[in-house]
Amino acid sequence: xxxxxxxxxxxxxxxxxxxxxxxxxxxxxxxxxxxxxxxxxxxxxxxxxxxxxxxxxxxxxxxxxxxxxxxxxxxxxxxxxxxxxxxxxxxxxxxxxxxxxxxxxxxxxxxxxxxxxxxxxxxxxxxxxxxxxxxxxxxxxxxxxxxxxxxxxxxxxxxxxxxxxxxxxxxxxxxxxxxxxxxxxxxxxxxxxxxxxxxxxxxxxxxxxxxxxxxxxxxxxxxxxxxxxxxxxxxxxxxxxxxxxxxxxxxxxxxxxxxxxxxxxxxxxxxxxxxxxxxxxxxxxxxxxxxxxxxxxxxxxxxxxxxxxxxxxxxxxxxxxxxxx
Ligand SMILES: Nc1nc2c(ncn2[C@@H]2O[C@H](COP(=O)(O)OP(=O)(O)OP(=O)(O)O)[C@@H](O)[C@H]2O)c(=O)[nH]1
Ligand SMILES: [Mg+2]
Numbered sequence: 541x542x543x544x545x546x547x548x549x550x551x552x553x554x555x556x557x558x559x560x561x562x563x564x565x566x567x568x569x570x571x572x573x574x575x576x577x578x579x580x581x582x583x584x585x586x587x588x589x590x591x592x593x594x595x596x597x598x599x600x601x602x603x604x605x606x607x608x609x610x611x612x613x614x615x616x617x618x619x620x621x622x623x624x625x626x627x628x629x630x631x632x633x634x635x636x637x638x639x640x641x642x643x644x645x646x647x648x649x650x651x652x653x654x655x656x657x658x659x660x661x662x663x664x665x666x667x668x669x670x671x672x673x674x675x676x677x678x679x680x681x682x683x684x685x686x687x688x689x690x691x692x693x694x695x696x697x698x699x700x701x702x703x704x705x706x707x708x709x710x711x712x713x714x715x716x717x718x719x720x721x722x723x724x725x726x727x728x729x730x731x732x733x734x735x736x737x738x739x740x741x742x743x744x745x746x747x748x749x750x751x752x753x754x755x756x757x758x759x760x761x762x763x764x765x766x767x768x769x770x771x772x773x774x775x776x777x778x779x780x781x782x783x784x785x786x787x788x789x790x791x792x793x794x795x796x797x798x799x800x801x802x803x804x805x806x807x808x809x810x811x812x813x814x815x816x817x818x819x820x821x822x823x824x825x826x827x828x829x830x831x832x833x834x835x836x837x838x839x840x841x842x843x844x845x846x847x848x849x850x851x852x853x854x855x856x857x858x859x860x861x862x863x864x865x
Contacts, residue, residue: 556648559678563653566670577670580677585799587676588786589683591701593723598709599733600686602769603778610775611682612649619651619680623668623687651680666809669700682782698726699805702798703785705729705778708747710739724750727762729781735766735774760788828853 565573592600604620611618655668668685675683687697698704706727724730724747732744747764763781767774789795818824832849835841 556651556678559651559674560653563671563674566674567655567667569667574670577674577677581673583677584673585676586679587672587681587683588703588782589672589676589685589701590703590705590782591697592684592686592705592707593688593697594707594733595709596688598707599767599769600688600707603707603731603733603767604684604686606767606769606772606775607684607778608650609772610779614779615649616682617649617680618682618684619675620653620684620686621668621671621675622652622654623685651675666696666806666813669806672700696805696809699802702789702795703728703782705731705782707731707733708743709734710737710743728785729778730762730764731767731774731778732764733767733769736768736771740766760792 562573562576566577592604594600601622604622608618608620653671655671668687672683672685685697685701704726706723706729708730709732730747732740732747734740744764744766751762751764763784765774765777765781767778789798824830829850832841832846836843836846
């Protein structure tokens with residue numbers, strides 16, 4: 541088993557051979573790996589985390605594979621996580637396949653991992669956040685996360701990422717899917733992919749108009765860039781837009797705002813999951829809870845008031861040690 545100390549030593553020696561194994565252990569929520577991650581956490585916060593999202597089949601995986609080519613050509617290291625890759629709807633190729641097609645699998649400046657969101661609750665698997673922290677801690681300066689953009693996932697990716705790249709493609713005659721999905725509200729950059737196909741210019745115009753109408757931008761205009769994932773056309777502009785956004789986040793103070801939002805979302809999601817796990821694990825031994833349950837059973841207290849009393853206890857200053865002791 542890899543200990544936090546082992547990992548730190550190896551990382552300081554630039555030895556990342558333990559990384560895939562540690563990533564698997566973290567993904568499987570191995571207790572010792574999670575402790576290693578806790579120890580590594582202070583090293584995080586250096587990476588630019590880019591959430592790549594958009595409708596099924598828009599070309600996210602293809603685009604990421606093409607973008608990797610440019611990132612590596614600039615000798616930059618990059619990690620890619622794909623959550624629930626290849627939706628059954630589009631039948632698109634999984635990200636790993638795309639990257640192998642580009643013959644980059646042997647390149648140790650690239651770390652690629654696909655994660656299924658099987659059995660995990662809360663839209664985008666919050667397990668992804670842990671892998672992001674791991675990759676950040678071991679020094680990947682750029683981390684791309686592919687996820688199909690629907691409802692909850694869109695909001696989660698916006699909490700997790702510093703930069704949200706929404707990948708759109710010319711619609712099948714029914715307008716632009718991202719406008720309907722509400723994804724544009726979280727977009728920092730929009731790629732209109734499949735720009736080789738008819739309707740791409742219309743899609744760009746439609747998107748531009750939609751941004752002019754709404755969407756808080758904090759004084760920044762959202763770039764809308766044509767791309768062709770299958771040829772790599774538009775990739776240098778896309779990478780430049782990602783770098784520009786990173787610089788803007790730092791200058792505008794928005795990075796701190798986003799990090800705060802992300803920390804809050806992750807802690808609250810973790811709290812919900814931990815509560816669920818704890819409640820499923822068996823009877824709660826707390827005398828306060830037993831007392832409340834007894835009162836509900838005797839019709840002395842309504843279930844709603846019992847729950848309220850428990851939730852209020854979370855705010856009590858007298859509830860014991862502070863967290864992290
Ligand atoms: N013509 C054209 N086809 C493209 C382009 N980019 C991707 N495709 C094709 O679109 C299909 C879907 O591409 P993927 O990269 O798998 O799309 P995705 O968004 O990752 O799909 P899911 O992960 O399943 O949601 C594939 O057949 C790609 O070859 C492009 O720029 N132009
Ligand atoms: Mg994909």
